[in-house]
Amino acid sequence: MLASIRHALAVATPLAALLATGCSRPREITHVFVIILENKGITTTFDSPSPAPYLAETLTREGAFLRQYHGIGHFSLGNYVAMISGIAPTRETQGDCGRYEDFVQRGTTPDGQPIGRGCIYPASIPTLPNQLTPRGLSWRAYMEDMGADPAREPASCGHPVVGQADLTEGATRTDQYATKHNPFVYFHAIIDSVASCQANVVALPALAADLRSARGTPNFVFVSPGLCHDGHDTPCTNGEPGGLVSADRFLQHWVPLIIQSPAYREGGLLIITFDEAEGSDASACCDEQPGPNVALAGITGPGGGRTGAVLLSPFIAPATVSDVAYNHYSMLRSIEDIFGLSHLGYAGQAGLDSFGDDVFGRR
Template sequence: MAVRFPGKIWWTLFAALFAALFVAACGSSSSDSKPALTGQQQIRHVFVITLENENYSTTFGSTPKAPYLATTLAAQGALVQQYYGTGHVSLDNYIAMLSGQSPTTDTDNDCMTYSDLKSTGTTPDGQTIGTGCVYPAAVKTLPDQLKAAGFTWKGYEGDMGNDPAREAATCGHPVIGTQDMTQVAEAPSAAVPQGDMYATRHNPFMYFHSIIDSSDCGTNVVNLNANLEKDLQSVDTTANFNFITPSLCDDGHDAPCADGRPGGLTSADAFLQEWVPKITSSPAFKKDGLLIINFDESSYAPTNGLDTTTNPPTLTLAFTGTTCCSQQPGPNLGAFPQTSDAISTVPGSALGMPSVPQVTVNLTKQSFGGDQTGAVLISPFIKPGTVSTVPYNHYSMLKSIEDIFGLSHLGYAGQAGLVGFGSDIFTNL
């Protein structure tokens, strides 16, 4: 006998059947209907480790001083031979990587005083004109872009907060208008057993009011050792963009270090041996990661040795300042060559002279670039043993990361003709 349904029930059954067919045809959620990511945009987790002050020939030459980086890690991914810093002496490079901004006269000399940048305008290509260090909130950064696009970011800072009297353990920076006490490493003591080799000038997040005035700063700019390994445990706890700054010892800046370790490339190589396997074995990296290991700039060449006729003794450091990629100097620097006298007085140990208590440093720059440093990139999307001879610099890196996440180009990352990382590096897409 046929079963007869009232009209309302027929309509209910019909609506349910139609909904089921619609879901089957279109997918169970809006995210399922998005087109699959292709090319470099398959990368969803980027890690950057920035080391300090080494020439390409020293790091990657025939007798490399960092064999784990130059031999083991380079063989796992791509050796980018023609990678260049964008300036000397440190801070200007970090700012370029995060914002595409060229130096001011203050950031070009590491901002011994942590001062606000007084802007007098902006060039058509997005460069801030002015003097000072900490950019106004209107000047945006890669983290600002990522947040606006729904991505996450984090900065991991070696030793930050070891001495709470110098800087906080999150978002650690001097008070605006005061001397930056992190310019020199602090040796271990009874009060600070581990010492404190954090350097604000190597933490680019601290030079933008759009970050330091935000609650995100306290959450996202954190101590490296206390947080990175924990955050790597799952995809959900790993940020899309991770900028990792080792301490002044672990990044190779100091040699010897304030805690007695050798420093230089020896300590930098040891840092990489500890942390790179933790990154590359993490779920996020194995799924869709990219690790970039670069140097902020090349090293210097002392001129005429240590002048002991002054008190304290004086050392003049010379930089060639070679550039690539049609890099521009920006609106704030004068003509080159330039000499800056007595930019700082530092312990001799910071310059490889442990027997000299203090040294006054002069700088001579032949040009405005950061010279050739080389870089290593590792990713599931890079075939092991890849070698690239295409010229790149920090602006290229910023452009490449922006391209990965589908963002617009900030500052000189948007320079006409600038090339981002290409098929010479991503050989396994």
């Protein structure tokens, strides 16, 4: 695998020619892949010996290790929502929205934060997919185990009935899908377009087929493993060990498929990170703001803790290490910059860094 990435770097146009004028990211990135794991701080994952050696050792040698990457809050759902909208947590998303209820909006702050309470944002609240589609850019979210138990959720655009309890809060032996790890279904701007949602929020097996050609691979790919393979559950209800051991096995299967795909080789960026650190770490970076609906995004502190992140790309030199501070708003901002989009919510915060020369540096 390392050889394949080095080959891609060797045959690519020199980075000096790839860097956009006045911008530190390569213009030729055409496909962004994101894999989100669960609830692990940076020392748990990356200190040696790691329970996830493929992620912590192999992949950090092959790409960029962002040592100061942070989640934006606790618990899971607020982080996922922020990744695709720039919206800060509410009390309900901090609690993972055990009831799937509408967000009742009372206003909007000057920096684009909706004021109110609830879970499912009105159709007027935009997301990254709503930015991509009008530009002719494709997107797809791949959810492991979605639809494995049709009594809990359908196999596409899987979410509870509005106003009812979320039956996917915990895993079963045969279904590890968690709605709270699927941010796309918390926006009416996505779920109200039923056909589009069903076509774009799909079960994970579809990814393997989509990767076979660059044309068939969406420009933006979001992968959410099930509760066993994202590191959330230890042990798993299906008998697997869970935690980082099972998460690492998931990556060993899917990362090679992604980085060997035509879309990645032509101009891909793969981002692997965690939604948040363990609950005791509520640290933040990047002058993170709590938003209008909670006092502290991390409940006991300002953020979601330091998780670290690993980025792979033909435009990233192997064994790159960055100590620039980033968070989920930075990731959204970086993706928007890659695709030439405006910045949503706190992705537009003054002074917030996009992934820069520390990641896409000249060799």
